[in-house]
Amino acid sequence: MKRFLSSYLFLIVSAIIVLIIQFFWSPFEIKKNENETVAFFSHEKDTLKVLLTFHASDYFIYKGTPIGFQYELLKELKKAIGKPLDIKVMSNFDSVYSEVFKNQYDIIALDFRRSGIVAPLVTFSYPHSFTYPVIITRKEVKVIDSVDKKVFVPNYYHHFISTEELKQKNFNLVFQKENNSEELFDLIQDKKIDYMVCDYHLAVTLLPFYSSLKILETAGPTYERSWVLNKNNIELNQEINNWIVTFSKTKKYTHLIKKYFSPHSAVISGSFTKSTRNSISSYDHIIKKYASKYNVDWRFAASIIFQESKFQNGLVGLGGSYGLMQLMPETMEHFGINEFSSDEEHIAAGIKYISLIAKSFQNITNKIEQYHFIAASYNAGRGHVLDAQRLCEKYLENSTQWDFVSKYLILKSKSEYANDPVVKSGFFPGKHAVKYANEVVERYEAYLLMYP
Template sequence: MPLITSAQRRNQLLKAALFFPALTLSLLTLSGLVAIWLNRDIFLPGRDLAEIRKSGKLQVLLSYDPINYFIYKGTPMGYSYELAQRFADELGVRLEVVPVRNLNHQIPMLRNGEGDLIAHPMTVIESRTDDVSFSTPLDSTRQVLIQRTRDSSATGHRMVRTLEELDRKTVYVREKSAYFNNLMEIRQRSDIALNIVPVHGSLTTGELISRVNSGKIDFTVADSNIAVPHKALYPALDISTVISRRQPLAWAVRKNAPQLRSALDHWLAAEQRTGYLQMLRNKYYNQQYRVAKHAFSAFYSEDSGSISSYDNLVKTGAGTIGWDWRLLSSLIYEESQFDPKVVSWAGAVGLMQVMPSTAAISKISRLSDPELNIRAGTAYLGTLEKEWREIGDPATRIKFILASYNAGPGHVRDAQKLALKYGANPALWEDNVERYLTLKSEPRYYNDAVAELGYCNGAIPVRYTRNILSRYQLYMQVIPK
């Protein structure tokens, strides 16, 4: 056995002294990384129920389709939209829709803090439970094959009725979707030559169903609750071949928002007991004619780019004052819901609810005529633009103008004076002039010497302004300028 010199022994001891701390540090680093991965939700944006209530708004992620969220004749509608609006009302906050253009992005958008809630019904599958916290199920569904009906005696083609008959068929589904995962499992389990074509996440299930109907593709897959109303649009489609077990449908929140999840679950349970959820399901999923009426209408805004039958008049009127026609459309909807014959208790007439005294300034008398009504209304808006030109920021100025159109500029001026007197900023709207306009319904404020016009139910013009701007945001999401 060779002898080890003292120098060699010192080198060995030195190497050992360096190796074991390095190994220990590596193991600690690895264990730390594992711990971070297992607890990665602690790094998600922190916005739970308390922060939502403090902000005054609930941000929901919604994709545009003819069932869950759409705009029809200027009105935001849909199963998910109405349900989300009702939940926001329950929380005492306003609803803000965050549009989802690609359904594959909705979970990352939620986790990144771009919304508080995914309100598009999602199938609850295991692969998603690591990323989101699902609500109490809203409903359940099964996946069905979407195919065109075929007359086998005439064409020689047979309808696909079993999983085995999917052999050598090509099915188009959205990439990373529950449909894609299910088809992959079917192919592996059944050992068939099924060709699964993943399509971009920006294509909705409804668009793929339309492609089957037009003959561009032969097969896609949809949840039965989506397939049934779409059959009303496309009677030549067959949706009777079931290819999955029943799966729950739910909304989703971030995993670090337990208070929101708890409030949502309690609210859903209460709405289930009242029968509201069933009523809403019947309205959008079970009355198939309703979907066909909306989707084929000239006023289904995603396809037509139209809001009302007065779009051309609105565009002309908006152009005279430099407004976006979609903003003016939102104001008209708030005033009359596009009914040119409506007359208010105070005598305001037509689409823009113009008072005869206001119209007289522009020498317009026939306010029941939509064109003349819009001309008179936009002339008054032009006057208000000049009234508030002192407000430099255009986005802020428009709030002063809208509130003035509803309540009159005098009451808004009073609110400015009150804001100045009590230490707020008379050139800002939120939490400043808006607040004191609301307070003009209280004796302490409407009896104040600076409030020259006295009492005003200021909550009405404040709500009016919010409604118009919220609807305008929705219009901008789906209707081209």
């Protein structure tokens, strides 16, 4: 009888597990016929779809530039597999969590604990790094002075780690529905709460912004950080895993770990103020005003200003270029300004100049491609970029694609190309202009994600 009951219970539990798996998986498959399932994303496709979260240690904008451990890790993966990444950034962790089971992305770059009830339902990459939970408090606090003291858990953290270790320490855990880690750091600093838990990586990223806070103690064992992969991409997942294993043994990987997760990280040290998600710079309202007037995307204009001056006024550059937008003396004269003009006048002139450059590339309908041409022209001058386009046409390559044009812009440093009859502006060391344009557009794309 006992054996019968055990078998019966086993069948019931097995059936429940099967139903759970079908519930999570089957709605997200495309049926080609009764015997074949086609994945949303195949290994052969040209672009990898990636979901990334806005997170202080993994993806954020620092002084106008997109950085973060996960972000740079993905950039290295892109180089290795030779496929562009279509990255979507979400700031709501509950929304990200809901995407885990849908298999609509090739990579979901967030931390997710392998143990737990849902772990068998998702496909993990090999671990790309390791971390552990810590308790954050103010520097004057020596120990948690009471077992009844509340320890606040950020709104997403319970998705990624087990809280059993924390409960074993007799912490009175308070799970937050609204407050994220940065907001809890603020509350501790303002003495509205006393303790919170977060992972070590996040702690070393945020603590330089909060001089009155510290790590009090370790709150649990080390755990793996892995990506969630699309279960249908068997070959691609193996390629990603092989890359993680190989890359984690390189000096570049060691550099990234030290860069972001050392207490003395070069990225997070130094004198700077805490940034917010609400603005790129203190000049945003002026940039938006004139960008609207001259039909320029204000985030693209902001990216150029950052590239030129990092939003610092009064700078004098090569050839007498001046101000926030580093306009040349001749350009300033053309727009009726000088070094004594206001910051607003310089921004207005610079954005109008961008709009004039754009007219030379109206035939390029892809906005991202077009912005490469505009940025390179802002840096090098339109003549050199137009030369590179003519060289493209001469050698039967597409003169509206930046990959081809940038190649010939660099080749203009060689006499055989600089002296070509189709070249009107002569020699030019184009490598810097190509780097400039790529950085401006990459930052612009990050601004698009952060400031839609």
